[in-house]
Amino acid sequence: MRQSQMFIPTLKEVPADAESASHQLLLRGGFIRQNAAGVYSYLPLGYKVIKKIEAIVREEMDRAGAQELLMPAMQPAELWHESGRWDVYGPELMRLKDRHGRFFALGATGEELITSLVRDTLNTYKKLPVTLYQIQTKYRDEKRPRFGLLRGREFIMKDAYSFHANAESLDEAYWAIFHAYCRIFDRCGLKYRAVLADSGAMGGKDTHEFQALAEIGEDTIAYSDSSDFAANLEMAEVMDQGKERAEDSLPLEKKAGRVSTDDSDWVKAEWFKARSETVLVFLRAGDEVNDVKVKNVLGTDMIEPLDPEQKPDAFHPEKGVRVLADNGIKGLTRGVLYSEKEDVTYIQIDPERDLNIENFFDLRFIKEGDPSPDGKGTIKFAKGIEIGQVFKLGTKYSETMNALFLDSEGKNQPLIMGCYGIGISRTLSAICEQYHDEDGLIWPKSLAPFAIHLITVNPKNEEQLSLSDKLYHDLQDKGFDVLWDDRKERPGVKFADSELIGCPVQVIVGKKAADHIVEVADRREKERVETGTDRLEQAITELLNGRN
Template structure:
């Protein structure tokens, strides 16, 4: 491809609204352009990379007998109402109305659509198991789109769905899919981890995420230093036998703490460690208020709390609710003498506190020497806190460390949650009606483009892996008005194409510095420069990954390129 005939609008300056490296470089190198907040156009270079990513995904999906389909983007409201997600999915569901005033949605995911398809056309166990996948644009109305392709409103996704007659069959396919995902991300050259995860709005009893390691990632991975354990911090269990102090219980004491509301303020004022403080937060769980207690040095994990309480909605109680119920303000709430109708849930670490400190449910006062069970009752002790670095690994092997990650893929064992809600059944070998057992498996295709850009770059631009680069070779002619340079460029261009190399030929009437700067920004694996040495049949070759520069005779170019690319 002649560079003068394609569309690569490079930028010299970093766009002011681009916060992270991948967003900056994909914009500057002319891969993408923003259409509106969270919505991007994929330009020729990006489209070529996306096609290579999609081909790897297709090869691995085909290898585990998944078949490709293309489902509608515009989805019926009726299907979402069958599962109840029309009401519960939230504001990210992009709702719209057609000319007949019928409500519809732009698909953020396709569980309802695929389940209705199989419900209508698969009646017998003989057609199971069945796995279908698609690569398609999705829409989620993100409140704050940011980080370029990492969190957008419109994005490209591969989603697959499997249907089974038994849980055992689902287990087999689920493990096949995990292995296929590992092969995909390995072939893409990404540094990644497979981690335990939360099902979120899709649900499922067993889920895994595939995370590309990156300091700009929005997710935190908790992993063991010495074992394979890894989990999203949102769901990482805390398995610690807390040591209980041997100090004797002291008499409860009320102390004045003027304008001291935060854990740090109270700990400093009373000269105690934050771990001695009992932090109490009031939540509204569905329609009831409850008190949730953790140690002062720990943070409540709302995902764990929601699951433990089996509630669909969980929110912090409003200040007006707290003042009405407890006659105090946030910052001085404590578990002692709470109203009887408020249930109390405590993290396991609270059980071992001796002579702790808590709010007195009275402004500007706290209680000292507070002891669980003696001074307040707990309805249930649970694992309710976020895991911390240095904690014992949940598998008992090693200690926990944190890393940042970009979510690339997510797999779910859905079971029968969707098929039961949508009355999707088949006839088993005995002629009995059974609900389909389902799995769901997603990959963020456009996210992969950004994740690769995050992991493969330097101060000068992108550094594409050989298998994913939009072109194999950047052929640069320094002076297009020089007959010798032009002739050698054309010879090489046509010769290398016969060897099936994909060539981007910079034939523009630009200064050499501009061409080199653009070449570094775009980041193709090999740059061949034809300049003054052309009269001697020699070219300069630069390898983008290492920055190494060598000089080759034109007769040895094909042999040495074959060695490099193979």
């Protein structure tokens, strides 16, 4: 495409409210424009990239056996009443009333609609399993839209839903899509981790989030430096290192006040309220209690810290108080604990002897430097942007919405479901976070709007213009996607725009055009290399082959 004819409104200034690199550079490079808070247009350059991501998603979803459909954004409120989410979804769900006074939700997600679509149809085990997906515009009225496309109010999502007669079939689809997601993000050139996540309020079982690594990410991921292991902070298991007692126990001692000691064996006590029970958790002073793990041990769905004034004496808990301990203090013989109540420091604590512990569990958050729970390598932390999620929904929606099938024994059963999402516009942002420098974007070749940026330094020069014109057509004939900057602008403007736009390879036609010599550069480096036009195709191919 000739740049003189293409709509690429680059900006010189960094927009004031753009906080993240992706937001700034997508705006400055003329890829997107804001129409309202959290609402964007994809301009021709940006939409080219979106379509490339979508094509990859389609290919891999189809390969995983999923079938594409397109559901409407207008979802009758009745369906949301059936699932019970109309009242609980809150102000993020956009709602509207039609001219006859009937309410609709603007689709934030599609479980209700797809369940209503299949419930009269997938009515026998013979028609199962089926996986359906769509690439569609979704709506969520975020309170504080941020970071451009990362947290928008109108955004593009690939959502998929699978339907099964049994758990094994769901498991098969779950992992098929898990691996399709890995291929999708690999092909997009993303650095990401598939992390174990908390199924929490959604009421399902297994779930993984796909997190693109990026400094501005809002989630913290724990991952191994030597294996595939990765988990959300709250989900990461801590390996029970099952320490042997290093030394014999000594008699428990008490010292007045808070004793200052370098000893690393300080223990702390944390108190919680779980429904009617009071819970005391002992762990190492440097560790932090992970609520989710405590909840799982107690088999409850809610705990909260105990009011400080109600905190009883850790050393002499009343009857009925449940006393749990983290694996980290197992085998300790020189424990140190300060009791606020008594204003004394206990030393030489042997927890198993002295602390009335019911049992030891994994109750703390993982930390950087911990051994990886899979036994391979050491834990590191990273920030992540959630770009995808796979989720075993189970029968949550099929039960409430009465989506039943006849099993092989002729009995009615609720459909077993999975759901699977990829944020298409979020993925675009995540790629930009990973692929840029201070001058602009640097596209991976699988997604670049154009592979080659052909720049004519001075198009008023006849030799430069005619050589550029020839190269423009030759390179396209050879199958390269070429953006030709044929504009009558100053070279400085053209080079700055080229850095902003970020095509992988730049071909610069300048003063040596008469000698059929041009310059070639990889956008990542600033170095230009002269080459004769007879060697140009080879030079470009080498540059493209040497990068992702």
